[in-house]
Amino acid sequence: MPDVAPELVTAATAIVAAVRGRRPLVHRIGPGVTAPIVANGLLAAGARPLVTDTADEAPALVRAADALVVGTGSLSGDARAGIPPTVAAARDAGVPWVLDPAAIGVAPVRTRLAHDLLRQGPAVVRGNASELLVLGSGGSGGRGADAVHDPEDALEAAREVARRSGAVVAVSGAVDVVTDGDRVVRVEHGSPLLARVTGTGCLLAALVGACLAVAPEDPVAATLAATWWLTLAAEDADPLGSRTPVGPGTFSVRLLDALDRFEPTSLAELTEGNRER
Known part of the structure; x- marks a missing residue:
């Protein structure tokens, strides 16, 4: 497989810079247990979070997002x-949206809700391998939020979901694997x-939303920008060869710092560890 196309890296670099410059408002509906890291992560990346899920207010507020x-x-x-009236x-x-x-x-x-939502035109679907197998081929899923499959196991299911829904699938x-049903990029x-x-x-889903907000016309590049942003920040937060082991508590704090100091220009050097077919 060849290295990822240079034009994708160039587009992703511009998208990260645009998030920093435009500070998009990302309306997120999701589990309360993950709300702090999502909200703080978006702020660290330069975006702004909006967290409202009630039928009384969310459909009105999403129009401003x-x-x-x-x-x-x-x-x-x-x-x-x-969720349904907000979507x-x-x-x-005309607000682009991401399904997680x-x-x-x-x-x-x-499960029924996710299948229904998939028919409502998400720009991007982001999940783990077990979740994509449920959407694409009727798999049984994982154990809660844990995947019991590898992304390569779900590649054909992801491509099927992309073709059927018109969404980019991560x-x-x-x-990580990103596909539009035809093109496949591995990170x-x-x-x-x-x-x-x-x-x-x-x-990661929220970062995809932030990147999609500034580049709705290029969901592949937006999804890759978010994926590179988070995964490279994770490497920064957990450096190989560190003499002091990093645990999950320290890592979570360092991840926010790494998202904040991430430089868009660092994407220009991406080659190793990114493959396209």
């Missing part, structure tokens, strides 16, 4: 009632500690 991110994890009654309002207002089908498979309510794991960056901190997947 630059992007919407919908996560199905820890689905509350308020979110269950608020409908976003579509009506967290922990679907065993859970019947959120599969998170040790090697071999990150840290094992990403899987030991609650909410890093939700944070």
Whole structure:
């Protein structure tokens, strides 16, 4: 497989810079347990979070947002009632949105909801391999939010989801995979500690939303920009060869600092660990 196309890296670099310059407002509906790292991560990246999930207010507020991110994890009654009309309002207002089908498979309510939402035109779907297998081929899912499959196991399911929905699909794991149904890009960056901190997947979905907000016409580049941003920041937060081991608590704080100091120009040197086919 060749290195990732230079034009994708150039586009991603411009997108990260645009997030910093335009400070998009990202409306996020998702589990409360991950709200702090998502909100703080967006702020560290230069975006602004909006966290409202009630049917009384979310559909009105989303019209003022630059992007919407919908996560199905820890689905509350308020979110269950608020998500469908909020997505409908976003579509009506032309606000691009991201579907994060967290922990679907065993859970019947959120699984049905995720399948319904997939038909509502998300620009990007971001999940782990087990979640994408549920959406693409009717798999049984993982154990809660934990994946029991590798992204390569879900590649064909992800491509099927992309072709069927028209969305760009990002599969998170040790090697992240991004596809539009035809093009496939692999990202071999990150840290094992990403899987030991609650909410890093939700944070990635929110970063995708921030990048999509400034480049709605290029969801592939926006998704890659967010994926590179988080995974390279994770490497910065957990440097190889460090004499002092980094644990998950320290890592979570250092990750926010790394997101904040991330320089868009660092993407220009991306070659190793990024492959396209």
